[in-house]
Amino acid sequence: MNEFMTAWAVSLQSVWNDSGFSAITSGNIIMILVGCVLLYLAFAKEYEPLLLSPIAFGCILANFPKTGFNDEMNVMMAIGFGIKYEIFPPIIFMGVGAMTDFGPMIADPDTMLLGAAAQFGVFIALAGAMLLGFTVQEAACIGIIGGADGPTSIYLTVKMAPHLLGAIAVAAYSYRSLVPLIQPPVMVMFTTQKEREIRMPQLRTVTKFERIVFPVLSTIVISLLLPPVASLVGMLMLGTLFRESGVPDRLSDTAQNALINIVTIFLATGTGLTMDADSFLNYKTLLIICLGLVAFIGGTWAGVVFGKIMCKFTGGRINPLIGSAGVSAVPMAARVSQVVVQKYAPGNFLLMNAMGPNVAGVIGTAVAAGTALAMLQG
Template sequence: MELFNAFVVSLQAVWADSGFSAFEAGNGIMILVGLVLLYMAIVKEFEPLLLGPIAFGCILANFPRTGFLEEPGLMQAIHYGIANEIFPPLIFLGIGAMTDFGPLLARPVTLLLGAAAQIGVFVALVGAMLLGFNVQEAGAIGIIGGADGPTAIYLSIQMAPHLLGAIAVAAYSYMSLVPLIQPPVMKLLTTQKEREVTMEQLRPVTKFERVCFPIVAAIIISLLLPPIASLLGCLMLGNLFRESGVMDRLSDTAQNSLCNIVTIFLATGTGMTMNAHDFLVPQTLLIIGLGLVAFIAGTAGGVIFGKIMCRVSGWKINPLIGSAGVSAVPMAARVSQVVGMKSKPGNYLLMHAMGPNVAGVIGTAVAAGTMLAMLK
């Protein structure tokens, strides 16, 4: 009998220490959310390299009593890398090594399209303030409109860390839904004649221009907006690796091994912030809704400015490339190409759209730096 009682006491102790005893309905809901995100990543292939780790991190975050973020270990180290702004600049290093700024240098005027697409950031900022968010929270929410996940995380950590999970999920989800969200907006705002505009071939860009651009851009932007010096500095350093012609090993590491490793840590750590207590609040739905508004507004802003440039240039610029200014590289540029090809078979817009697309990367970072300088 004593042996049986001891066995029962042991079972009770195991149960009391298990996650099952502390499991709540909110944990179950968030695990289901994580499973839905996994479905989107694996089955639907919506940004699988990002949504996959985020989804699994969400599931892990909702196991009670794991002590992931309270006790020293891998998960705490990953959280440290996010909270102290280590991972986003490293991601930008890889992005820089993978980015060809040639189309932007060949037609610098497309920088204006990247800037125009940032209107979505400020539309969402104003909308968030009208819905009761404070100015720092509104700024962090607004950056979703730039469709740049690392920048959204970077700004959220500094201005509204408690909203990081919702903002990151909204940003990456809408990035993955670019082919679904953008085409209706693009077709609504343009005429058949505008969509059929054929653009002249881009001029060749010299190696001197390619090497000088990251150096000059890093100097000017870092002096103008010091809060984003780490982001833009790493972006331009990675691009210098690519364009110099003498740092191929560094370029290969930045755009492959390093970028893949940091993506795993950044995405998983972001998912780890999606615990039921912080995520299952009315604010989350508002953030997701505002993110959609921001994304649509950014797409519309780029297209509308593209229409203006089309007229000013004498019908030499296809306004569809303005939608690529939202910064989702290179997916947004591919959408411009697809919509253009459907309107006029053989009308290749991809390289032309890459100009505003890479300009959008810079534009979103500049918008983030502006908000950090003004609102933090």
């Protein structure tokens, strides 16, 4: 009996020592709670549930002690490799390309300038981050949150500031979902009622030839100019080619459905797995989240102001409200332009006009990231 009791006690002791309960820290508990809050936001509030739910669950998983996720080869480590070696973001971009209609941008290429102007927010946040003590590489990664482009943010951060990946990815995807709340006040504040009522002409028809030639030529130009983002831009345009050529329907269907869904699960879960207490629970995370908001507001403001300038120069052809769509949250930012226009000028439809700067914003953010890599990668 005595021997049994001793064995029982030793076994219990050993199970306890091996369990996560014996090693869990207050930081881990806080991060598990953060993961639960993110799950609530994803499911109850529907803030980007496709992305936020795997990020949140990855965050919970990352804060269990003694799991050995980072010590030996396992599925979690394999997912981490997909991020570390920049495999997932370009594949996501291929799906984005296969889903996105480049027609509105090709039909009215002048509106591409709005996609460039909205990148200004990136550099407002970059300057703010450097003033707050971040290194120039960290500041560039924080600034790119303002591009509203999750895969590009992750791509740049993995290359220049991998220790900030969790905070930057969460900020980027959270603010993307908050675009309908963040943008309208800025859009209304910097436009007049007369400007909101401007009706833009209907877009011309874009031929199949133009739809196929554009991705090929733009890949050649951007990849030769900025090789560091060749994989991002190349995969984006490959997806577009699948879609626009209309020939490889099965490839287009796979890229914009099954493949992007699978890779999104891995990318978002892997991002969540970087959110362990040691790297996430510090004041820098709060600063990153605040700077991300500044970047978004700055980008929206710059897009609208440049829209006003274009409005003047085109004799009132451009409605400045499509400028805010230059941040590349596709197609949400374009939808926000439409919603604001409908509120202040019912009967005015600018959705397709806003898609031009919206799609140009994706290219603009990739170019900004590529330039930052070329200039700043230490």
